[in-house]
Amino acid sequence: MYGAIKNDLSEQLSALKTQGLYKDERVLATPQGPEIRTKTGGGPEREALNFCANNYLGLSGRKELADAAARAMEKWGYGLSSVRFICGTQEPHKLLESEISEFLGTEDAILLSSCFDANGGVFEALLDKDCAVYTDSLNHASVIDGIRLCKADRFIYAHMDMDDLEQKLIDGRDAKYRLIATDGVFSMDGDMADLPKICSLAEKYDALVLVDDSHATGFIGDRGRGTHEYWNVMDRVDLITTTFGKALGGASGGCVAGRRELIQWLRQKARPYLFSNTIPPAIVGGTREAIRLASGAPEHRNTLRHNTARFRKAMEEAGFAIRPGEHPIVPVMLKDEVLAVRMAEGLLDEGIYVIAFSYPVVPKGAARIRVQLSAAHTDEMLDRCIEAFKKVGRDLGVI
């Protein structure tokens, strides 16, 4: 009987709209890339430069990946109608596992449909009620949910607060196993977890370390392997979860990589691995090509670094409040919720597509525009973006 809940939800949906918290999906009329076409409201289609995709290396719309995916689909078929352990494993799945594992510098890896599923499966399979898990207060929703699914004691430490983590490790010292889980890069601020310190604490208090490197795999670190490479702690991180849906082509899929026995165990026990379908051959083929491109030539990474430094410098010089850092996530802090939304609208009118983030995604009074740079942006595109920020920023009295 669809009655009470219908009325309830209708009311709550209207409330979201009046509070400005209702999420409308903008429809793209093009493949993903630095230049897109999109519609504003009911208006006409218009061109915009895209500064809000996780397309860090610029691979998402690249023909090489679509071609590799098409070849894999041609050879291995559209779908497998099976989980991995029944009849869903083909040669390319095994190859992708060894290639991503080699790229990340780990001993082994398993594929999952997404990083969300990777995080959904890893904690429950490894930790029981006698264990303890330590999680940064700003970890990604999928890390939070994965931890909810396991019965271990949960300790939430204040964001990047290593003293708080240490105190909680002391509080949980009687647990059978301890595991510290952190995002490698936090997506709202672009700040990086202090992995050397986390690894040292893990060694001091006998804990495992898991890093969700979704916003780092492919481009952070000298060879783009991620935050563990950046911090030079590659052999001190036990588990990495990551996505193929961001820098590595941006389609979908994810993995857990790490120590051999941990991965072997996940292959036996991780529920999203056992009870959800295998990744389709096309995605496997596309992702293998993305790893080849990401690990082979450094020019995508170098361009991304150049773009990030150039944009950050110009925006600071223009007088914007930028959160400092080196990550291609560049939060332009506006504080005020309404101002952030008006800024994003004004930028779209100037042909720059960015998104404003406000409470509850970020703390109250910390509204911002999150700019994300890509290796696919040219200097000319960056200049157009910077000029648009300056113009709209002046109009709105931000600078």
Ligand SMILES: *Cc1c(COP(=O)(O)O)cnc(C)c1O
């Ligand atoms: C994007 C993201 C995910 C989710 O990845 P999917 O493969 O899209 O499920 C998980 N963790 C973090 C930190 C992310 O940024």
